Amino acid sequence: MNKNKNTLSFPDKSNSWDEVTDIVVIGSGFAGLTAAIEARNAGTSVIILEKMKAIGGNSIISDGGIAASETKLQKKFNINDSKDMMYADMLNAGDLINYPELVRVVVDNANDAFEWSQEYLGVEYLDRVDQFGGHCVPRCYTAKNISGATIIKKLKEKVEELGTSVRLQMYFKSFIQDSEGRVCGVIVRENYDYKNPDSGRDIYIKAEKGVILAAGGFSSDIEFRMAQDPRLTEKIDTTNKPFATAQALKEALRIGATPVQLSHVQLGPWASPDEKGYGHGPEFSEYILFQYGIIVDPVTGGRFINELADRKTLSDKILSVGHPCVGIADSKAVSESGWSIEKCLKKGVVKKFNTIKEFAVFYNVSYENLEESLNVFNKSFEEGRDKCFGKPIIDNAKPIMQTPFYGIRLWPKVHYTMGGIRINVLGQVIDLEGKVLEGLYAAGEITGGIHGASRLGSCAITECLVFGRIAGKNAAKKLS
Amino acid sequence: MNKNKNTLSFPDKSNSWDEVTDIVVIGSGFAGLTAAIEARNAGTSVIILEKMKAIGGNSIISDGGIAASETKLQKKFNINDSKDMMYADMLNAGDLINYPELVRVVVDNANDAFEWSQEYLGVEYLDRVDQFGGHCVPRCYTAKNISGATIIKKLKEKVEELGTSVRLQMYFKSFIQDSEGRVCGVIVRENYDYKNPDSGRDIYIKAEKGVILAAGGFSSDIEFRMAQDPRLTEKIDTTNKPFATAQALKEALRIGATPVQLSHVQLGPWASPDEKGYGHGPEFSEYILFQYGIIVDPVTGGRFINELADRKTLSDKILSVGHPCVGIADSKAVSESGWSIEKCLKKGVVKKFNTIKEFAVFYNVSYENLEESLNVFNKSFEEGRDKCFGKPIIDNAKPIMQTPFYGIRLWPKVHYTMGGIRINVLGQVIDLEGKVLEGLYAAGEITGGIHGASRLGSCAITECLVFGRIAGKNAAKKLS
Numbered sequence: 008m009n010k011n012k013n014t015l016s017f018p019d020k021s022n023s024w025d026e027v028t029d030i031v032v033i034g035s036g037f038a039g040l041t042a043a044i045e046a047r048n049a050g051t052s053v054i055i056l057e058k059m060k061a062i063g064g065n066s067i068i069s070d071g072g073i074a075a076s077e078t079k080l081q082k083k084f085n086i087n088d089s090k091d092m093m094y095a096d097m098l099n100a101g102d103l104i105n106y107p108e109l110v111r112v113v114v115d116n117a118n119d120a121f122e123w124s125q126e127y128l129g130v131e132y133l134d135r136v137d138q139f140g141g142h143c144v145p146r147c148y149t150a151k152n153i154s155g156a157t158i159i160k161k162l163k164e165k166v167e168e169l170g171t172s173v174r175l176q177m178y179f180k181s182f183i184q185d186s187e188g189r190v191c192g193v194i195v196r197e198n199y200d201y202k203n204p205d206s207g208r209d210i211y212i213k214a215e216k217g218v219i220l221a222a223g224g225f226s227s228d229i230e231f232r233m234a235q236d237p238r239l240t241e242k243i244d245t246t247n248k249p250f251a252t253a254q255a256l257k258e259a260l261r262i263g264a265t266p267v268q269l270s271h272v273q274l275g276p277w278a279s280p281d282e283k284g285y286g287h288g289p290e291f292s293e294y295i296l297f298q299y300g301i302i303v304d305p306v307t308g309g310r311f312i313n314e315l316a317d318r319k320t321l322s323d324k325i326l327s328v329g330h331p332c333v334g335i336a337d338s339k340a341v342s343e344s345g346w347s348i349e350k351c352l353k354k355g356v357v358k359k360f361n362t363i364k365e366f367a368v369f370y371n372v373s374y375e376n377l378e379e380s381l382n383v384f385n386k387s388f389e390e391g392r393d394k395c396f397g398k399p400i401i402d403n404a405k406p407i408m409q410t411p412f413y414g415i416r417l418w419p420k421v422h423y424t425m426g427g428i429r430i431n432v433l434g435q436v437i438d439l440e441g442k443v444l445e446g447l448y449a450a451g452e453i454t455g456g457i458h459g460a461s462r463l464g465s466c467a468i469t470e471c472l473v474f475g476r477i478a479g480k481n482a483a484k485k486l487s
Numbered sequence: 488m489n490k491n492k493n494t495l496s497f498p499d500k501s502n503s504w505d506e507v508t509d510i511v512v513i514g515s516g517f518a519g520l521t522a523a524i525e526a527r528n529a530g531t532s533v534i535i536l537e538k539m540k541a542i543g544g545n546s547i548i549s550d551g552g553i554a555a556s557e558t559k560l561q562k563k564f565n566i567n568d569s570k571d572m573m574y575a576d577m578l579n580a581g582d583l584i585n586y587p588e589l590v591r592v593v594v595d596n597a598n599d600a601f602e603w604s605q606e607y608l609g610v611e612y613l614d615r616v617d618q619f620g621g622h623c624v625p626r627c628y629t630a631k632n633i634s635g636a637t638i639i640k641k642l643k644e645k646v647e648e649l650g651t652s653v654r655l656q657m658y659f660k661s662f663i664q665d666s667e668g669r670v671c672g673v674i675v676r677e678n679y680d681y682k683n684p685d686s687g688r689d690i691y692i693k694a695e696k697g698v699i700l701a702a703g704g705f706s707s708d709i710e711f712r713m714a715q716d717p718r719l720t721e722k723i724d725t726t727n728k729p730f731a732t733a734q735a736l737k738e739a740l741r742i743g744a745t746p747v748q749l750s751h752v753q754l755g756p757w758a759s760p761d762e763k764g765y766g767h768g769p770e771f772s773e774y775i776l777f778q779y780g781i782i783v784d785p786v787t788g789g790r791f792i793n794e795l796a797d798r799k800t801l802s803d804k805i806l807s808v809g810h811p812c813v814g815i816a817d818s819k820a821v822s823e824s825g826w827s828i829e830k831c832l833k834k835g836v837v838k839k840f841n842t843i844k845e846f847a848v849f850y851n852v853s854y855e856n857l858e859e860s861l862n863v864f865n866k867s868f869e870e871g872r873d874k875c876f877g878k879p880i881i882d883n884a885k886p887i888m889q890t891p892f893y894g895i896r897l898w899p900k901v902h903y904t905m906g907g908i909r910i911n912v913l914g915q916v917i918d919l920e921g922k923v924l925e926g927l928y929a930a931g932e933i934t935g936g937i938h939g940a941s942r943l944g945s946c947a948i949t950e951c952l953v954f955g956r957i958a959g960k961n962a963a964k965k966l967s
Contacts, residue, residue: 104718104750235747237584237587260743260746260919263740269746437714439711439741440737
């Protein structure tokens with residue numbers, strides 16, 4: 008209770024502010040930096056707090072994929088898509104428990120945010136459109152270098168161009184509220200050292216217009232994620248950095264923010280147990296395997312799912328198999344995908360084989376059963392559909408028969424936390440009574456409800472940019 | 488924030504207690520009264536608070552079904568069951584996100600609690616064992632009069648025999664914590680009038696040993712349930728009484744209790760839109776229709792699910808059909824079930840028909856398709872299994888052909904909230920840091936994690952008795 012008591016007793020010492028600014032942004036990932044840029048452009052003073060020694064949070068290690076409909080790139084590649092189609096895909100993946108009004112805001116503003124990142128920030132994307140699991144058409148764009156760092160770099164440059172910067176090693180400890188309960192500042196641990204948490208000293212920063220919470224998710228917080236889904240023990244790896252904890256989220260809950268759908272934690276089905284963290288395997292899985300190849304259970308040699316199913320369906324299914332599964336694609340798939348798998352091969356997470364036999368021996372799969380699975384799947388191309396599991400046939404996909412073949416082992420990792428604190432369409436945090444929690448805004452993974460039970464690939468960066476912009480603009484207006 | 492501030496500023500006026508007792512119990516349903524009995528038997532003074540003008544909360548309107556394995560009644564009817572089988576059923580229904588250690592406590596103590604209710608409280612149960620959806624064997628017992636009131640009456644008698652009683656119209660407003668954050672009392676609105684919330688006055692009650700939260704679920708709290716599952720608008724009815732709100736739960740969250748799996752709200756698939764609230768239709772659905780009959784989509788006349796699937800599967804499926812479905816059973820099913828449907832017929836929620844044709848005309852189902860669905864299902868009895876949907880064939884079930892036939896319309900209602908606050912195996916409330924929230928215990932529907940994503944029928948009363956007893960005993964010991 009101490010933090011809570013600090014928070015509430017603070018008005019007594021309200022003459023002891025160490026710093027005063029219009030807006031405090033907690034977190035320096037996609038959402039935080041985007042919010043800071045819009046707040047600066049609205050003419051307010053902004054302090055951006057980052058607890059680590061480097062900026063970017065988890066955003067910087069993401070693969071830089073962003074989803075949007077009705078884009079110029081889709082037009083260029085003659086892809087028919089619409090905001091309503093993207094809206095329907097997000098709700099279907101989310102088991103229909105998403106907040107419809109928030110999903111609507113994301114899809115309606117997705118292309119604006121995507122173009123803003125190109126035209127205003129200067130982010131460059133690969134000249135391609137991908138269809139990731141759960142999306143009904145190709146709708147996913149990838150930043151150059153296939154890395155969120157490409158976007159973070161541009162956001163950082165813009166933040167500095169606008170005359171502010173990210174304060175590193177500033178650990179957010181708790182909110183300060185005035186006598187009416189309005190969030191009016193924060194207590195921060197200065198010179199925070201991740202390895203030595205008690206280092207540094209506490210300072211009080213006043214936020215005249217508001218605080219924007221953009222501290223990310225809690226995939227690495229084993230205690231907190233297990234409280235929501237007890238299956239997610241330390242035995243399940245995560246694609247996130249170790250600092251992706253629930254600390255800031257818990258502070259919001261302590262002052263009465265409404266927790267939303269916290270038990271929906273996303274596992275990445277494209278992850279491989281043969282490397283740590285996110286790694287490089289996911290590139291092969293998403294850009295090649297899921298679209299062109301098949302996944303089999305090594306024990307049976309048989310397929311068991313539509314490889315383009317959404318992440319939740321795919322992860323739950325692989326987990327239910329009970330052991331790592333094996334994916335296979337051929338060299339035709341690699342060339343058609345236009346994707347380089349050099350890194351994957353160099354890291355050894357993807358293996359190369361001259362024959363199906365070699366593949367079967369290496370992964371200890373029954374050769375006959377694997378052959379049969381491939382033959383049945385390859386018939387899909389004559390028949391125009393995957394009779395067994397209803398996997399959509401990608402336009403330029405071909406039967407799997409072109410040597411050499413490529414393989415990967417798959418086992419899910421904790422990737423994203425759909426749940427978080429409740430916000431409204433204006434990016435304002437909502438309290439337990441359903442009312443606006445004055446002075447507090449939020450954007451990005453720390454918020455809940457946008458993705459429901461399961462987030463579609465590439466929709467996170469879209470959400471961070473769309474709601475980061477909204478929160479930044481509205482905090483600057485001091486809406487509440 | 489006012490409540491929160493009251494709570495924390497209270498120590499200033501710690502000389503102004505209106506009453507002092509060892510233990511305060513919030514709620515007078517199964518869990519609350521059970522906890523009070525154990526606390527009294529441990530020699531402590533107990534004050535039981537009930538906000539309404541009558542005791543029993545929602546428990547009193549439940550159908551009085553309780554589940555337990557390895558019971559005398561199962562032995563009598565030669566039913567092979569085990570704690571491990573019940574444990575597995577609860578976890579499977581819960582999508583495996585249940586807290587395993589809490590489920591273990593429930594199944595290990597279920598038969599003790601069931602026998603305690605008979606031998607110590609004197610509750611009488613019907614001489615039968617039922618198999619409700621999701622249970623792999625018959626394991627469900629029903630209190631006489633098919634009503635939770637039968638159990639509440641005995642609990643009330645015992646509470647009074649032990650020299651305490653339920654204080655009615657006492658509305659719990661907030662917790663009081665000491666300077667270390669330990670829950671040491673409550674603020675209560677006396678002479679509370681549900682229709683006139685501002686009536687009455689606030690009093691402060693000190694709880695020397697602890698406060699036991701047994702305030703139930705939030706199925707009737709449209710604002711709060713929609714925050715967790717936006718589909719649950721005012722357009723979806725509930726089986727609960729209107730006072731089943733999240734108010735006490737929110738107070739626990741305000742002092743840092745961990746929210747667990749709040750977005751998992753259970754819909755009752757056995758409910759009928761042709762009556763308000765829980766009604767009588769569920770008796771026909773659970774004891775006869777799901778076990779012996781079939782459910783069809785009136786538009787197609789076809790079956791679409793194993794009628795003995797767990798509640799979540801069944802409800803989600805009916806909701807996804809998009810309109811009320813129709814259930815049919817014959818008079819043979821009624822006689823085999825040993826169940827009287829007089830009330831259902833009298834209320835008009837279940838209808839009687841002399842022919843399938845009459846049934847089809849009344850519910851506007853294609854007669855041919857319904858006939859075909861019945862014929863295919865009836866073949867299951869020769870074939871020994873339901874080829875289409877894998878519904879288990881109940882031992883004494885027969886083909887559906889014996890006139891007269893009975894029908895009911897089905898549309899889910901909000902029935903139970905699986906989520907709530909986090910507790911440990913000792914019934915202590917756990918805070919956001921994973922530590923015991925000293926002085927606070929909880930039991931019953933207000934707790935989360937025991938049922939995971941979906942509660943099996945009849946496991947709620949089991950949970951209330953098992954954890955009510957644990958919380959009462961441990962609060963009396965002042966464990967924390």
